[in-house]
Structure formats: C-alpha cells, structure tokens
Amino acid sequence: MRETDTRTEPGHVVVIGGGIAGLAAAHHLLQRGARVTVLEASDRLGGKLHAGEITGVRVDLGAESMLARRPEAVALAREVGLGERLQAPATASASLWTRGALRPMPKGHVMGVPADADSLAGVVSEEGLARIARESELPPTEVGEDIAVGEYVAARVGREVVDRLVEPLLGGVYAGDSYRLSLRMAVPQLYEVARAGGSLLDGVRELQERAAARQAAGPVFMGIEGGVGQLPLAVAESVRARGGEIRTGTPVTGLSRDGGWTVRTAEGTVQADAVVVALPAPQAARLLDTLAPAAATELRTVEYASMALTAHVFRRDETDLPPGSGFLVPPVDGQRIKAATFASQKWQWIADEDPELVVVRTSVGRYGETEILEREDGEIVEISREDLKSALGVTAEPVASRVIRWNNGLPQYPVGHQAKVARIREHLAHLEGLAVCGAAYDGVGIPAVIASARAAADQVLQGTGQLSVNPGETMFGGAGQ
Known part of the structure; x- marks a missing residue:
C-alpha cells in the first residue's frame, strides 16, 4: 500500500x-x-477515445474523427507531436439508407436541414417537398430561451425532414432524440437563425455560404493515423x-x-x-x-445514452462496398443499426494497414433504446451483418468481428x-x-x-x-x- x-x-x-x-x-x-x-x-x-485493433488492423473503437473547424483538438494534436499523422477523410460523401435504398446525403444541409428541396427526391415525399417549399411564407417561430431541435425544424419544414434527415445525423453525435435535444446546445448555429426570426431555409443558405468561404481553411473533420x-x-x-x-x-x-x-x-x-x-x-x-x-x-x-459499435473485417475480394464513407439510418425506417462507416474507404491509413482487408463499423443504440443493447455480443454481430446484407448485399463471412459497448457513454442535452x-x-x-x-x-x-x-x-x-x-x-x- x-x-x-x-x-x-x-x-x-x-x-x-x-x-x-x-x-x-x-x-x-x-x-x-x-x-x-x-x-x-x-x-x-x-475514455471514449480508444485506439485498438482487430486481426492486426488498427481501428478506433470509440470516436473516430475530430471537428477541424474548431481549433482545439487539431491544435492539441500538433502540440503533442501528432501533426504529421493528422489525416482528412479520404472521402466525405455519405448516404442515407431509407425507403429501402441507399440515397445520397443531400448537399448543402446543416445537421440535416437542407438549403432547398432540390436534392431531397426519394428521401422526402412529394407532400413533404411541397411543405418545404412553403417555408418562406410562414411567420417567425417563437423559440424563446430554448426549444427542441425537432420541434423547431418540424414547425418550419415539416416532420419528414426531422425524421429522415435530422434524426439520423443527430443520432450519430448524441444517440439522442431530436424532439428532446436542445437546439441551443446541439445545433447552436441554427439557434441563432431561429432567434433572428424569418426563414429557416434562408438562414441555412447563409450558413452554407459562410462555410463555402471557409473551405480554403481545410477539411471539416480530421482523423489521426493509427x-x-x-x-x-x-x-x-x-x-x-x-x-x-x-x-x-x-x-x-x-x-x-x-x-x-x-x-x-x-x-x-x-x-x-x-x-x-x-x-x-x-x-x-x-x-x-x-x-x-x-x-x-x-x-x-x-441523462446518458448507451450504444455499441461493431467492427467487422472482411476480405476485400469478397466484399463489394459502394463508394463513399458509409450511411446513416433514420429511426423511422425501423432498421436496427443506426449507421455504418466504411472505415477502409473513409481513412486511407486503415486501407494501408492491409490492402487485402476492409473494415466496416456499425452502431446500435439510441437514447431510451435498451433492448438491443441487452443482447449478447454474438447477437449484435448477427444483427449488424443482417442489416449490412439488406442495405449493401454483403453476404461474405467476416474474417473477424468485435463488439465494443459504451454504456452511458453519451450525455444528453x-x-x-x-x-x-x-x-x-x-x-x-x-x-x-x-x-x-x-x-x-x-x-x-x-x-x-x-x-x-x-x-x-x-x-x-x-x-x-x-x-x-x-x-x-x-x-x-x-x-x-
């Protein structure tokens, strides 16, 4: 002692x-x-930043990327000697698995709220598109000191945008419920738009113009080799x-x-x-x-939400993944996984670990959703594989799979x-x-x-x-x- x-x-x-x-x-x-x-x-x-490996391939077993538009994380990485190992994603194009198919994530959105309805065909119904088109005619929405993200966005552009776009994106960050999450804390840039009153879509366009002006400053997100x-x-x-x-x-x-x-x-x-x-x-x-x-x-x-990650390693010659970094899943579609990341396509350093293998990460678990997390690891692996088969047609047997549980891992706002x-x-x-x-x-x-x-x-x-x-x-x- x-x-x-x-x-x-x-x-x-x-x-x-x-x-x-x-x-x-x-x-x-x-x-x-x-x-x-x-x-x-x-x-x-x-804590929740945990680098590990599976069959000799290094992979994050927790958070995998850092917002680079805020300086603190990238600056700290450089401060401690990781500057040369910082990497931008090799691809940032993601999809939605919704209405029975993979569909491109709409461009020009802020946490799922689009600048216009042009890229929402197939994701939002004709009725939903017509609802979005009328947004500029609505009077300002009173938000007070705070309001739920889902409540505000639904009031402006309808529930379909919330359920099929905002929910899966917020779910990836908070594993939360957009109809409970604080607009002020979870999406502060939209809170400022809401406080200003007027059109949400006009506010999103202005935010996108500012983002485009910052493009020269570098990527939105960064990872670290290893x-x-x-x-x-x-x-x-x-x-x-x-x-x-x-x-x-x-x-x-x-x-x-x-x-x-x-x-x-x-x-x-x-x-x-x-x-x-x-x-x-x-x-x-x-x-x-x-x-x-x-x-x-x-x-x-x-309050906290729990989740579980599953990392699968497949043989490249047996696995045909579509282009892009992966896909998100709206809860309204009733699937069990909430997201999949094609890690070997998103991060070049993972692809370089073993060119004959590909790594795919999936996640399950949202706020208030406990049944799926009570299952054994083997069951969660099978759920993940079944949903990957439904979404992508992947039938190959993984070389290895690993489940990582983050019980009470994400605080709710x-x-x-x-x-x-x-x-x-x-x-x-x-x-x-x-x-x-x-x-x-x-x-x-x-x-x-x-x-x-x-x-x-x-x-x-x-x-x-x-x-x-x-x-x-x-x-x-x-x-x-």
Whole structure:
C-alpha cells in the first residue's frame, strides 16, 4: 500500500479523471507552470477515445474523427507531436439508407436541414417537398430561451425532414432524440437563425455560404493515423514528459477541503491546492455530494445514452462496398443499426494497414433504446451483418468481428441543458480552487471537451492565489460527419 502523500507544494493541482478532458486539463496546467497529478480509476487512459485493433488492423473503437473547424483538438494534436499523422477523410460523401435504398446525403444541409428541396427526391415525399417549399411564407417561430431541435425544424419544414434527415445525423453525435435535444446546445448555429426570426431555409443558405468561404481553411473533420484514440495517449506522454504524474487504477473515494484540498484514494491521500473534476456527471455527483449537494443533485439529472459499435473485417475480394464513407439510418425506417462507416474507404491509413482487408463499423443504440443493447455480443454481430446484407448485399463471412459497448457513454442535452450547467457551476462557485469539465457540460465533440478542460484549468489557476504559474504560456463522432 502506498504511503499517504501529505506534501502540499504551491501550484499542485489534482485532476480526477484520465479521459481526454482530464488529460487536456493536465496538459494546459503544466504549460501554465502548475504541478499536476492525474488520478484515473480504470487501467486505461483516454475514455471514449480508444485506439485498438482487430486481426492486426488498427481501428478506433470509440470516436473516430475530430471537428477541424474548431481549433482545439487539431491544435492539441500538433502540440503533442501528432501533426504529421493528422489525416482528412479520404472521402466525405455519405448516404442515407431509407425507403429501402441507399440515397445520397443531400448537399448543402446543416445537421440535416437542407438549403432547398432540390436534392431531397426519394428521401422526402412529394407532400413533404411541397411543405418545404412553403417555408418562406410562414411567420417567425417563437423559440424563446430554448426549444427542441425537432420541434423547431418540424414547425418550419415539416416532420419528414426531422425524421429522415435530422434524426439520423443527430443520432450519430448524441444517440439522442431530436424532439428532446436542445437546439441551443446541439445545433447552436441554427439557434441563432431561429432567434433572428424569418426563414429557416434562408438562414441555412447563409450558413452554407459562410462555410463555402471557409473551405480554403481545410477539411471539416480530421482523423489521426493509427486512430483518434492515439490523441489521449500522446497527451499523457507529454504530461509525463513535462513532469506530471499519472496514476491509473486509482479511483478517488473522497474529496474534502480544509484550507487546501485532500483527495482520498484506496492508496492514501493526496494534498492539493486545487482540483479539476473531469468525470462523467454521475461520478462527479457522488464525489461532490457532501461538498456541494445542490450541484450533485443537478448532476444526477444529466441523462446518458448507451450504444455499441461493431467492427467487422472482411476480405476485400469478397466484399463489394459502394463508394463513399458509409450511411446513416433514420429511426423511422425501423432498421436496427443506426449507421455504418466504411472505415477502409473513409481513412486511407486503415486501407494501408492491409490492402487485402476492409473494415466496416456499425452502431446500435439510441437514447431510451435498451433492448438491443441487452443482447449478447454474438447477437449484435448477427444483427449488424443482417442489416449490412439488406442495405449493401454483403453476404461474405467476416474474417473477424468485435463488439465494443459504451454504456452511458453519451450525455444528453435536452431543452434547458445550458441553464442546468449554469446552475451547477453556480452551486460550485463557493468552492475556491475546484472546477468541473467534460462532455456533460459544454459540448460532446472532442474540441468542445478540450475547450471545457482548458476553461476549468484556467478557472482553478485564477481562483487559487497559492498557485505559481507562468501566465505567458497558453495551449492550443459517424459516417455522416
């Protein structure tokens, strides 16, 4: 058993949680001159960013791409030496498996909302197309402080657009229900359009014009050779190289404050000047129960969706995939998988791993959908294969298949989530030297999580006078994405 660590050195911050949020916070703290200890309960770092392999082919077993239009994730990758391994998708053209066929994803859309109806034939009915054409004649839709994505979009262009376009795209990001998800949090650019009033389609066209002007800045998404799961490993290596300590297999059992902070683990206690809690909401709630019961109560109301990924490896000469990066599946069509990614076509580095093999990833599970996730791995593999056969005609026996489950992996952002996060932080404001970060708060994408981590790090640095820092240093998930 490790002896109790009773040292209290100026500038010592304990980061609880070794996912990308905790590691990014630690990296930023070290750059600012703090001493850092990261405590991770499991034996693996990285959380939902998990690089693995199947039959010798490396593949992401969690999130596989990073939004590049926000700078935080790509900048951090470069910061920790992964710049030369950043890769744009080899193809970004995705399809919808809907109405019994694969159909091209409409161009010029914002999270499934089209700029016009021209590319929706076969996806939306004639009645639905006529409904879209009348959108500009509608009076402004009142959205107030927040509104559900599905409610707003359906009011403007009809439920078919929501059910067949918005739902599968949001499902790939949140595994959620668009009729519950907050427009303000999930699609903030459309929230701004809604707040301005007037035509949604005109607003989407304007957003598309801005996006086209940014095309020269580079691709929308980026991956990493070897998998996005390489990012937390590289950040951890950088943390250690800068003198930070990382302990895995070290769950935190308690947290108390008496001048400084005492972090309790099964191995002993660690004294700190400040603490960053980079845990999912339920675990954060348990840790903060005594210190901030009102914040803990709010954290317990954050809901999560579970999902499972299946990775199949097929022989290339036995598998004829259509062009593109994969397809999304509208829930209204009643299929069981919600998406398929042709990983070997989307990422050149996977194709290069073994040119004789192809990798296809599928996913199942949405918010409130539990029955399919209660099945054995073998059943989920068969469900995936049956749907791939129906969608693509793939009948080949896989060389290997692997199921990866992410139980309670994706926090949900229902209407009012932003206000809830504000209340949580207000309830924590009296705890000087403590901050929270992660996917439960300000965004589930990798760049948003890293931004959340940096903000938490800056908060504890600014709020704890004992910390010795150098203020001159700063740092900077599906087929349809």
